[in-house]
Amino acid sequence: MTRGHIHRPADVAPGTVTLCATRELPGGLQWAHxxxxxxxxxxxxxxxxxxxxxxxxxxxxxxxVEVVEGA
Structure with missing residues (x-):
């Protein structure tokens, strides 16, 4: 996982996994779930x-891409 981006329990709904993609940009971090x-x-x-x-x-x-199964 990229520094500065953390996952919380609300990021993973019941019965799902959350895929998290991150990209470092000059102005900061861009991410998508x-x-x-x-x-x-x-x-x-x-x-x-x-x-x-x-x-x-x-x-x-x-x-x-990180697979988040629970936070």
Missing amino acids: LPVYRSLWADEELREGFRVRVRRTVGDSSAP
Whole structure:
């Protein structure tokens, strides 16, 4: 995880995981969260698509993605 960005319990809804993509910018940190139902996240074939989506939201196709299962 990138320094300065922490997760709280409210970031993870019941029955979900939250994907967190971050990007360092000169003015600070940009981040994006994508909640995903656990049943969908369990399907290996869908995971990369979710990662691509959260990276697109943060504007960096190579941004690191953290899977937050609870905070």
